[in-house]
Amino acid sequence: GYYMAPGTHSLSTFLLTMGGTGLTSCAANTINQTFEVPFDSQMDRTRNRVLVRGLLSPLHAVGFAAATAATGALLLYNWANPLTAALGVGNLALYTLIYTPMKRTSIANTWVGSVVGAIPPLMGWAACTGQLDAGAWVVAAVLYSWQFPHFNALSWRLRPDYSR
Secondary structure: OOOOOOOOOOHHHHHHHHHHHHHHHHHHHHHHHHHOHHHHOOOOOOOOOOOOOOOOOHHHHHHHHHHHHHHHHHHHHHHHOHHHHHHHHHHHHHHHHHHHHHOOOOOOHHHHHHHHHHHHHHHHHHHHHOOOOHHHHHHHHHHHHHHHHHHHHHHHHOHHHHOO
16 A cells, blocks of 8 residues: 555665564464464364464463564564554454454454455555545555455355365
């Protein structure tokens, strides 16, 4: 979303926003994998993950998640703006506290997961312009909509794994 936004573009802001977004995503993925160890061990696609195989302790994983979340949020806050940081932290919370637990209870998790996937372009737009205007929401809506056929194709292909 950064270079699609109609603001002033700065390579350093772009790179720092990418770094902060990547770090908060690392934190979300690490927390997700920490919660999912019992389920990941049952799936061919995920049974070789580091936590499942015991190559990394859950304590180390949580420490990594805390460090990447804090560093990512600080990068976004200090080098982009508070709105971008709030979107990053909010997305981290949405992914780890709502989407991940919801995977076991409701197919509505796909809708929540699609919101999670649509937020990074909003972060880029906000980093460039300091706001979220109509253009930002159009970009997010396109990405949100794309995730349904993407996930459904993957889940169909991996249905034996997902049924476990």
